[in-house]
Amino acid sequence: METIVDSLYQRLRQDIVECELTPGKSFSESELGRKYDAGRTPVREACRRLEHDGLMRITPFRGYAIAPLSVVEFQDLEEMQLIFEPAAAALAAERATPQEISAMRELAGYEYRVGDKSSYREFVRSNYQLHCLIAEAARNSRLLDVVANIHIRLMRFFYLGLSFEEHGSTLVAEHVAIVEAIATRDTKTARRKATEHINKAIARSATLLMSAIRFGETVFETAPEKPGLPDGSARNRR
Numbered sequence: 001m002e003t004i005v006d007s008l009y010q011r012l013r014q015d016i017v018e019c020e021l022t023p024g025k026s027f028s029e030s031e032l033g034r035k036y037d038a039g040r041t042p043v044r045e046a047c048r049r050l051e052h053d054g055l056m057r058i059t060p061f062r063g064y065a066i067a068p069l070s071v072v073e074f075q076d077l078e079e080m081q082l083i084f085e086p087a088a089a090a091l092a093a094e095r096a097t098p099q100e101i102s103a104m105r106e107l108a109g110y111e112y113r114v115g116d117k118s119s120y121r122e123f124v125r126s127n128y129q130l131h132c133l134i135a136e137a138a139r140n141s142r143l144l145d146v147v148a149n150i151h152i153r154l155m156r157f158f159y160l161g162l163s164f165e166e167h168g169s170t171l172v173a174e175h176v177a178i179v180e181a182i183a184t185r186d187t188k189t190a191r192r193k194a195t196e197h198i199n200k201a202i203a204r205s206a207t208l209l210m211s212a213i214r215f216g217e218t219v220f221e222t223a224p225e226k227p228g229l230p231d232g233s234a235r236n237r238r
Contacts, residue, residue: 008038009046016055016066017152018121019160024068032064054153074157077150078205081198084146085131089178089194090187091138100137101183104130108175111168123168124158127151130175134182134194167204174200 012032015021027035032043047064050056057065096104107130112123128151135147174197181190 004038005042005045005049008036008042009049011036012046012050013053013055013152016050017155017159019156021066023066023156023160026063026065028063053149055156069156069160073153074205077154078198078202080146080150081201082195084143084150085135085198086191086194088135088138088140088143088147089182089190091140091143092134093182093185093187093190095139096134096137096182100133101179104133104137104179104182105176107133108179109172111172114168121159123171124155127171127175128155130179134178137182170200 012021029040029043032038032047033040036043038046047056047058051058055067057067059065092100107126110123110126112119131151132144132148135144138144174193178190178193178197181193
């Protein structure tokens with residue numbers, strides 16, 4: 001049964017992910033309580049959970065701030081995709097049920113309409129659901145937790161305006177290729193197609209991120225590159 005804290009957490013998380021709450025914006029406990037018609041204890045508990053998710057920052061005796069977005073965070077999340085999602089696809093190829101594969105096919109086939117904001121937002125949600133369903137089909141709850149958190153945090157960039165509009169049909173084709181490999185129980189191809197999809201997404205996003213910064217999107221903050229990364233890593237491809 002959903003508690004008051006659960007409900008508040010879900011509402012806050014949705015507003016953070018969809019950037020209804022601006023990245024970097026600060027709130028006092030009382031401001032959040034008034035905004036969401038909630039008491040102090042539920043606000044504290046929900047915000048602690050959001051801090052654990054990487055979506056909220058808590059400063060003792062000062063209040064709460066929506067976690068800002070940065071280029072380095074986006075790149076870190078993409079690198080984590082490369083580590084975890086090919087393995088999830090391979091495991092899903094072994095363990096997914098026919099019902100899960102059917103649901104994957106439906107999600108993978110969704111293509112948004114260029115210029116239609118609501119359609120694009122639906123694609124962002126479908127993309128999240130597809131990647132999480134693949135991880136869920138791997139039958140590893142810890143892996144699912146990691147993949148879900150990666151995509152929840154990536155969604156903030158997409159909702160804010162990091163658009164992949166021109167790549168709609170390409171994204172569908174890449175998603176379908178992963179799902180078909182899972183459906184045919186081909187673990188090696190599933191792993192390879194997932195890796196290819198993420199590497200192509202990294203290449204696409206590099207240009208889009210730089211464009212967002214160039215045009216003054218203040219929530220995208222740059223940070224120094226991490227030292228000691230091996231040649232051929234996702235970071236070096238940018």
